[in-house]
Structures are given as C-alpha cells and as structure tokens.
Amino acid sequence: RGDGEGLRGQRPRPREGHRGTPERRRVPAGARDGDRHVDRAVTLVGTGGKADGVAGTYEGDVLVGRPVTITGAGRETTELRGTSIAVTVAQQVTMEHLTVPAPKTCILQRKGSHLRITDCTIRGAAEDGIGYEPSPETILEMRDCTVTQTGDGVDLESTQGLIVNSTFIANRDDGLDYDGDACVTCIGCRFADNGDDGIEIRIATHTQAV
Numbered sequence: 001r002g003d004g005e006g007l008r009g010q011r012p013r014p015r016e017g018h019r020g021t022p023e024r025r026r027v028p029a030g031a032r033d034g035d036r037h038v039d040r041a042v043t044l045v046g047t048g049g050k051a052d053g054v055a056g057t058y059e060g061d062v063l064v065g066r067p068v069t070i071t072g073a074g075r076e077t078t079e080l081r082g083t084s085i086a087v088t089v090a091q092q093v094t095m096e097h098l099t100v101p102a103p104k105t106c107i108l109q110r111k112g113s114h115l116r117i118t119d120c121t122i123r124g125a126a127e128d129g130i131g132y133e134p135s136p137e138t139i140l141e142m143r144d145c146t147v148t149q150t151g152d153g154v155d156l157e158s159t160q161g162l163i164v165n166s167t168f169i170a171n172r173d174d175g176l177d178y179d180g181d182a183c184v185t186c187i188g189c190r191f192a193d194n195g196d197d198g199i200e201i202r203i204a205t206h207t208q209a210v
Contacts, residue, residue, distance in 0.1 A: 083103070087107045102124065111134075128150060131152075152176075178200065178201040
C-alpha cells in the first residue's frame with residue numbers, strides 16, 4: 001500500500017529441494033516512517049524469490065548477492081535512487097518495471113554476474129548507466145529499456161549478452177561502448193543525441209546485429 005506497513009512476506013519460503021512457489025516480499029514506499037529498504041527485502045527473500053516494490057522512491061544503494069527478482073510497479077512510478085552506485089549485481093538478478101537513477105553509476109555488474117533487465121529506465125549517472133568489472137563470464141540481457149543522461153549508456157567491457165528494442169538517448173559520451181573482447185548482440189535499438197557515438201567499437205572480437 002505504500003503506507004509504511006513494513007516488509008511483508010507474501011508466501012512462505014520453500015524448503016530446500018521443494019518445488020514450490022518462490023518467496024515474495026513486498027516493499028512499501030511508506031512516507032510515515034521512511035521504510036523504503038529494498039536491500040532489506042533482498043536480504044530476507046529466499047534464493048530465487050521476488051522483491052516487489054510498490055509505487056514510490058526507494059533511497060540508498062543496493063548490493064544483490066543472491067539470485068532474486070526486483071520488480072517495480074512501473075518505471076513511471078517506482079524509483080531505486082542510489083547515493084553512489086544504485087544497484088550492484090553480484091549474482092543472477094532480474095530487474096523489471098523500474099527507474100534507476102544514481103549520481104555515479106546506476107548499475108554495476110560484478111565479474112561472473114548475470115543481469116536480466118526489462119522495461120526499465122536508467123538515467124542520470126556521471127559515469128556509466130551500466131558498468132562492469134571486466135569478465136567474459138558476465139552476461140547482460142536487456143529488453144525494452146531506456147538509458148539516458150549518463151556518461152556511457154552501457155560500457156560493455158569483456159561482456160557477453162543481448163540488447164533488444166532499447167533506446168540510448170542524450171548520453172554525454174556513447175550510447176553503447178564496446179571494449180575488450182565484448183561479445184554482445186544489439187537488435188532493434190534506437191540511438192539519438194549522444195555526445196560522442198551511438199555505438200563505439202574499440203575491440204577486435206565482437207558480435208553485433210542492428
């Protein structure tokens with residue numbers, strides 16, 4: 001409800017090996033007591049579970065160190081607003097229906113992580129919209145997203161992945177920056193008004209289709 005009611009488990013956590021429904025935790029954006037702790041929900045939810053955010057703004061940086069899904073009520077109404085790096089992805093993580101603004105980097109993928117991100121807006125970072133600790137084992141799957149007002153929209157350093165139907169607009173440097181041995185396919189994307197290049201390629205090995 002967004003009324004400060006605290007975190008609520010919607011379903012019990014399945015026991016080890018139980019083929020039940022993954023645990024879900026609802027994260028309110030309560031104005032009365034400032035209980036806007038996405039990181040707390042991520043900590044409490046079981047592996048493979050889901051943290052649901054209602055409409056509102058969630059302040060603070062989040063480290064996601066287990067396989068979870070973070071879902072907003074819509075990117076027009078749900079923000080994960082970081083103070084430095086909004087979301088650090090260290091495992092297999094799904095993000096959907098959110099806006100992620102941050103002063104430094106919106107999302108940082110650590111080595112070997114796997115990010116699936118759908119229907120999100122990434123904006124306002126001084127450095128990268130999505131940045132990386134370089135590793136060929138790191139995977140990005142992006143669909144139907146907008147990346148705007150960042151340095152490099154997505155700085156693909158030795159990354160594998162797929163980017164589909166996404167928009168890179170009004171970034172100060174490049175929309176997509178291919179570095180190292182990045183191997184990322186880009187399909188049906190739009191690039192406009194980026195300060196340097198829509199797509200910059202500085203590598204010997206890459207896979208790309210536009």
